[in-house]
Amino acid sequence: MTDIPARLAALREPAPTHLVPEVLERLGLADRYVTRPSALGPVFVAFTNFGVSRVDLAGDPERFAAAYRQRFGREVVAAVALPPRLAAAVDRALGEGRTRGVPVDRAGLSEFQAAVLHLAASIPPGEVRPYGWVAREIGRPGSDRAVGNALAANPVPLVVPCHRVVRADGRFGRYSLGADANKRLLLEAEGLEVEEYEALAGRGVRYLGSDTTGIYCHPTCRHARRITAKHRVEFCSSAEAARAGYRPCRDCRPAAA
Amino acid sequence: MPGGHRIGMGALPAALAADRDAAFPHVVRALIDGVYSGALRMTGSRADAEDVAQEAFLRAYRALGGYSPERIRELRLREWVWAIAANLCRNRERSRRRRPQEALPSQAALADPAPGPEDRALAAAGGEALAAHLARLPWAQRAAVVLRHVTGLSYAEVAVALGRPIGTVKADVHRGLQRLRSLLEEER
Numbered sequence: 513m514t515d516i517p518a519r520l521a522a523l524r525e526p527a528p529t530h531l532v533p534e535v536l537e538r539l540g541l542a543d544r545y546v547t548r549p550s551a552l553g554p555v556f557v558a559f560t561n562f563g564v565s566r567v568d569l570a571g572d573p574e575r576f577a578a579a580y581r582q583r584f585g586r587e588v589v590a591a592v593a594l595p596p597r598l599a600a601a602v603d604r605a606l607g608e609g610r611t612r613g614v615p616v617d618r619a620g621l622s623e624f625q626a627a628v629l630h631l632a633a634s635i636p637p638g639e640v641r642p643y644g645w646v647a648r649e650i651g652r653p654g655s656d657r658a659v660g661n662a663l664a665a666n667p668v669p670l671v672v673p674c675h676r677v678v679r680a681d682g683r684f685g686r687y688s689l690g691a692d693a694n695k696r697l698l699l700e701a702e703g704l705e706v707e708e709y710e711a712l713a714g715r716g717v718r719y720l721g722s723d724t725t726g727i728y729c730h731p732t733c734r735h736a737r738r739i740t741a742k743h744r745v746e747f748c749s750s751a752e753a754a755r756a757g758y759r760p761c762r763d764c765r766p767a768a769a
Numbered sequence: 770m771p772g773g774h775r776i777g778m779g780a781l782p783a784a785l786a787a788d789r790d791a792a793f794p795h796v797v798r799a800l801i802d803g804v805y806s807g808a809l810r811m812t813g814s815r816a817d818a819e820d821v822a823q824e825a826f827l828r829a830y831r832a833l834g835g836y837s838p839e840r841i842r843e844l845r846l847r848e849w850v851w852a853i854a855a856n857l858c859r860n861r862e863r864s865r866r867r868r869p870q871e872a873l874p875s876q877a878a879l880a881d882p883a884p885g886p887e888d889r890a891l892a893a894a895g896g897e898a899l900a901a902h903l904a905r906l907p908w909a910q911r912a913a914v915v916l917r918h919v920t921g922l923s924y925a926e927v928a929v930a931l932g933r934p935i936g937t938v939k940a941d942v943h944r945g946l947q948r949l950r951s952l953l954e955e956e957r
Contacts, residue, residue, distance in 0.1 A: 516899070516918075516946055516949050516950060516953070517918045517946070519896070519899050520899070520903075520914065520915075520918035520919050521918060521919065521921065522896060523806065523809075523810055523896055523899065523900060523903075523919050524802070524803070524806040524919050524920070524921070525802070525805075525806050525809070526802050526805075527801045527802050527804075527805035527806075527819075527822060528805075528819065531801060531805065531819060531822060531823070532794075532797055532798055532801055534823065535797055535801075535822070535823050535826045535827070536793075536794055536797060538823065538827060539793070539826075539827065539830050541790060541793060541794055585791075585794075586794070587794060
């Protein structure tokens, strides 16, 4: 009863958890996020003045904020809406899979990772490319494993479609957003004939050519999908296609064109 | 400043002098529980405590923008932020006095509309009664008692935060505690 100092000390209590993010947001020291629908259900999309900084499956907001703080050293608070220009780009990416040109905040990314993500964003929806292709296209042939790591650490899945980069043998490989199976799910949702592709890659086929045009493509390239069965030629390597007198497609660039 | 690591209180002024924006979130996280708790017991209102905490850190951040790196390195951060926060609490009290319909918070006003587990534990321990008596102390005693015993500042720190001589602060804390003791005994 009489130990008043101890009882006063017990009046100390933690500040409400929303207070720190609010203070930092008012100072412009916090990033913001919105919730958006996606093929994998609702996702949190965090953004800065430079673009999208993080995409994750929507869940407990406090855990999201804690993970964000851990990863970027910044607070993140819920926002009412995305800025209009970013909103259009993000909805195009999440809704239609059109990911090219969505502004991404590259702070904290290595030059290598930024190059990998920039290139991955250019792969059209419903199409896939092997890890080795990314490595070659960014001028680092043979760095397939590093490409895989860079994509695994992709802070903005869906907005940068790391799910469109797969193993050369036709297996889809690992995926960071939820379960590995989501990678296949996303590609299916984008219109990829998943089983057909797996069967083809499983037989060792890496490229398809057209004997009318003399051009060869990645099997999922929109040009390859237009080749009729009668004119379709299968190749196990670009060397084989070259020996047969075919040239690489200028869109999907199965070899340096 | 990478990731979620925390900078120790002692290293914060130097970090602030080097990069205000990178270091300031660490200042807020290091001090906010104390500032909020103290403001809550000085103002007697959770809403006021949140406002005071927000406003104190906003003012602190802006003030830092006008300080030289040398001055920032010399700052005694906790006392400095408390000087701002205590002033804000006091101003609220003054403006409230000018509008008598908003009397000093009674025990009823102190009751949290949705008490959490900690509040219930405190209430069980008579924390709410103590807090209500605290709210009735004169400002100088209340500020000194709260900073010394709720927030845990030393007498020297309280003196800097309140801009009063250390002897006066000690006397205020002493009188405040006596008053609380007699209020609690009356209640029995």
